[in-house]
Amino acid sequence: MLPYNIHHVAIAVPDLEATLEVFSALFNVRPISREVVEEQGVREAMIAIGGSHLQLLEPLTDDAPVARFLARRGEGLHHIAFAVPDIEAALDHLRAGGARLIDDSPRRGGGGHRIAFVHPSAVAGTLIELVEIDHA
Amino acid sequence: MLPYNIHHVAIAVPDLEATLEVFSALFNVRPISREVVEEQGVREAMIAIGGSHLQLLEPLTDDAPVARFLARRGEGLHHIAFAVPDIEAALDHLRAGGARLIDDSPRRGGGGHRIAFVHPSAVAGTLIELVEIDHA
Numbered sequence: 682m683l684p685y686n687i688h689h690v691a692i693a694v695p696d697l698e699a700t701l702e703v704f705s706a707l708f709n710v711r712p713i714s715r716e717v718v719e720e721q722g723v724r725e726a727m728i729a730i731g732g733s734h735l736q737l738l739e740p741l742t743d744d745a746p747v748a749r750f751l752a753r754r755g756e757g758l759h760h761i762a763f764a765v766p767d768i769e770a771a772l773d774h775l776r777a778g779g780a781r782l783i784d785d786s787p788r789r790g791g792g793g794h795r796i797a798f799v800h801p802s803a804v805a806g807t808l809i810e811l812v813e814i815d816h817a
Numbered sequence: 818m819l820p821y822n823i824h825h826v827a828i829a830v831p832d833l834e835a836t837l838e839v840f841s842a843l844f845n846v847r848p849i850s851r852e853v854v855e856e857q858g859v860r861e862a863m864i865a866i867g868g869s870h871l872q873l874l875e876p877l878t879d880d881a882p883v884a885r886f887l888a889r890r891g892e893g894l895h896h897i898a899f900a901v902p903d904i905e906a907a908l909d910h911l912r913a914g915g916a917r918l919i920d921d922s923p924r925r926g927g928g929g930h931r932i933a934f935v936h937p938s939a940v941a942g943t944l945i946e947l948v949e950i951d952h953a
Contacts, residue, residue: 683845686867690826690897692941700941707914707940708899709819730899731822732868737941757942758894761826763844763866778843804843805828805836805873806892 683771684763688812689727689734693747693759697724697739704728704735712737718791723747725791736762736791760798760808768795768813775799787813819907820899824948825863825870829883829895833860833875840864840871848873854927859883861927872898872927896934896944904931904949911935923949 694700697715704710712726713734722745728735738759740748750759765771768787775782780803790796795813803809830836833851840846848862849870858881864871874895876884886895901907904923911918916939926932931949939945 684866687823687826687869687871690823692943694941703940707911707916709910730820733823735823735897754890755942757937758897761871761894774845775843780843801893804839805830807828807894 683774684765684811686764686814687733688762688764688810688814689736690761691736691738691759691810692757693738693740693750693754694756695739695751697726697737700737701726701728710735714792716791717741720788721746721790727791760810762796762810762812764814765811766813766815768797768811771811772797775803780804787811819910820901820947822900822950823869824898824900824946824950825872826897827872827874827895827946828893829874829876829886829890830892831875831887833862833873836873837862837864846871850928852927853877856924857882857926863927896946898932898946898948900950901947902949902951904933904947907947908933911939916940923947 701712710728713729715726717724722741724739726737738747781800783800784797787795787797797811799809801808846864849865851862853860858877860875862873874883917936919936920933923931923933933947935945937944
């Protein structure tokens, strides 16, 4: 059960395209997708690196959670996402372990995947996302 | 050239063993190594997840850089590390691109790998480590 991969590492940035240019120039990596996820108030881009991804998050509005993160902490690392084969089972396991969940049940995230967030207070001050990825 | 994998995602924590217990209980993941890296003033543990790792960092002393990070930001995401096949070539490329480097030349890090850090001001407010991994 539980995570079989670090699906992505997310970085909050004020200007997604400018940051993509920096990654391209310095690290020779380019986005494999760009997407607006209205529900989360972000424009996002995914950069594939090996078997994982960097995800860049730019807020769509000043009151989006990512905008508040940028105002409070500045640009930088925002969350990590674990790929899980069965997100309901993962959430049940986390609940049974007493972890505080942001999402009690899965919702749709980028790429159409079912996702859920675990509160940073549950694990090492780190915002953790679960992403259901069915490799079957 | 340049990164072919996200080698690890590092999390700064005040108590490495307690955090390992949380990861074990909630995510069923366990460390594959524990190590003291005196030069960086840290005790570290690596947890393998898929083709990448989580690295937990606990400061050895109150004046270690990771201790200062914890005092300033609290526990949480600290840096990401890219695996590169040739760290001198990567540093040359970054220098040519105008990136501010913390380490002008490689030094020894955990696992005996040659590593170097890139300053967060270079890329998206994110501390990036290069780790030379020779798969040949």
